[in-house]
Amino acid sequence: MNRTALVSLFATAALSAGIAHAEPVTYAVDPTHTFVTFEAKHFGTSTNRGRFDKKSGSVTIDTAAKTGKVDISIDMASINSGTEAFNNHLKSKDFFNVEAFPKSTFVSDKVIFEGDKISAVVGTLTLLGKSQTVTLKANNYGCYQNPMLKREVCGGDFDTTITRSEFGMNYGLPFIPDNVHLVIQIEAVKQ
Incomplete structure (x- = not known):
């Protein structure tokens, strides 16, 4: 094999390797298109909602x-x-105890794909100082080129149901149900 053919072969192999291995891409959460909401039954009847x-x-x-x-x-x-009195009760020690626990986090390094789309994210939800593994199921996940930002944006609706008592939120049990539906509607902008 001559030198030109060898260089061409290595260049083609290097180019193919670059195409086959995409680099990780980081996206910043867009707070104007990202909502963290919850739904919980009130005494097993109507549904209380908040964000x-x-x-x-x-x-x-x-x-x-x-x-x-x-x-x-x-x-x-x-x-x-949507109601100040209810907000204040939710912020109290009965529920989220925001004075002692001002922040909650969800951290994951396990993203599950079906084909090219994310189908679920498994991670650790920390609430009231306690951490539990949760799986957020992806709905409507996709990416698009944002015409205003001139950047790629990815997002979807992710949801799970948590058991609030596992985080130490026991107020009103068993009359106020233990299960809480958590929805994270997220859009994130390519950096």
Whole structure:
């Protein structure tokens, strides 16, 4: 094999390796299009809902390797149920005890793919100083080129049901049910 053919072969191999191995991409959570909400039955009848207005974090995705990392932080004092009196009760020691535990986090290094799309994220939810492994199921996950930002944005709706007593939130049990539906609607901007 002559030198030109050998150089060409190595260049083709190097180019192919570069194409086959995409680099991890980091996305910053867009707080204006990201919402952390919860739903809980009130005495087994109507559903109480609330959200946390302040959140931040990042998501790193390597689509070629089918891996990723997620790090989300929630300001617990930013709880918003739509009613000030209920907000204050939720902030109290009965529920989120925001004075002692001002922040909640979700951290993951296990992102599950089905084909090219994320189908679930398994990670650690820390709430009231206690940590539990939770699986967030992905719904409507996808990426698009944002025409205003001129950058790629990825997002979807992720949900799970947690047992609040596992985090030490026992107020009202058993009359107020233990299960809480948690939904994280997230969009994150490529950095």
